[in-house]
Amino acid sequence: MRPLQWALWWVLGGAALFGLIVYVCLRPSSGMAPWFPQIDKLQHAGALFALSFWCLALVERRAYLRVTLVMIAVGAGIEVAQGVMALGRSAEWLDLFADVAGVLMALGVSLLRRDSWFAKVETWLQPT
Secondary structure (H helix, E strand, O other): OOOOOOHHHHHHHHHHHHHHHHHHHHOOOOOOOOOOOOHHHHHHHHHHHHHHHHHHHHOOHHHHHHHHHHHHHHHHHHHHHHHHOOOOOOOOHHHHHHHHHHHHHHHHHHHHOOOOHHHHHHHHOOOO
16 A cells, blocks of 8 residues: 555445445436436446546556456446345446446556555645
């Protein structure tokens, strides 16, 4: 893990984000037709991008592969859970592909930065 001044808060924020994403993905379906076909693919990619980007900012670059694999497993786990639940959700391969795309986009953006964006935020919040 990166040496961050507010590491505990960043970890707790990531846990809250994880909980929110799991809840939203697994709550019972509203049954309403989406206003945009396949919007759920964008939602899956966006959610896994956000969670992966958050988690990648917590660790050193040498741990990026492990975090990436864990995030892909989270996406797969959500799809499995949607498939076994009887709450109007279904598992779809395209959702899993969207999850993987979101994770890989977060990895790509994280690789472009040398430092964690958490460290940057912490420097902005330092009293002058």
